[in-house]
Amino acid sequence: DANGTLGTLTANADGKTWTATFTPTANVNDTTNTISVNLAGVTDTAGNAGVSTATSANYTVDTRPADTTGPTATITLADSALTVGETTTVTIRFNEPVTNFDASDIVLTDANGTLGTLTANADGKTWTATFTPTANVNDTTNTISVNLAGLTDTAGNAGVSTATSDNYTVNTRSAD
Incomplete structure (x- = not known):
């Protein structure tokens, strides 16, 4: 339960105190860590074996880099x-996983169509919906946006x- 490694043990002159350098494992965030000594494997100078284990107090290891930036996104259409x-999957x-994402965050001002119900994948990072283009439109400069704020x-x-x-085209005018 240590989430790290100990360097070489060094005994003090009294033979009762030992020290070592602890190096925590990288990219860990855990508040429940301990170091234990198996006392059954230790004997005193009179030859008496220890009993059970001795365990340190709980300590925290947080070696993950600080997350200080907000989420970014890419939006793709299966058919451009x-x-x-036709309809297409958006x-x-x-x-990274996001919270508070729903249809109100999607901007369809330049979309020339509507977006169906959003479906989230289990990873919390990927969402899909069906896009239906507006009828009787011919426009080559259409986009779908997400308000990340x-x-x-x-x-x-x-x-x-x-x-x-990216831009996609909508040509839903019937043949003339």
Whole structure:
């Protein structure tokens, strides 16, 4: 339960006190760590064996780098040239799990269509929905955006600005 390693043990002159350098394991965040000594493997100068174990007080190891940046996202459409009768899957991938994400964070001002119900993957980073283009439109400059400022990561850092998909075309006008 140590989440680290001990260096070489060094005895003090009295033979009762021993020291070693503890090096915590990298990229760990754990508040329940202890170091134990198996006393049954130790004898005193009279040859008496120890009994049981001795355990240190609990200590914390937090060697993960600080998370100080908010989430970012990429937005992709499975089909980037939509025509009459088509729909496509929109995938929103965040760089880390997010909280507070819902349909109100999606900006469809330049989308020329509607987005169905968002479905989250178990990882908390990937969301999908079905996009249905607006009828009777011919436009090559369409985008879907996510307002990142409305989201936070699990460390509580808010996103900044917006994430926007690449342009896609909507040509749902019937043949003339």
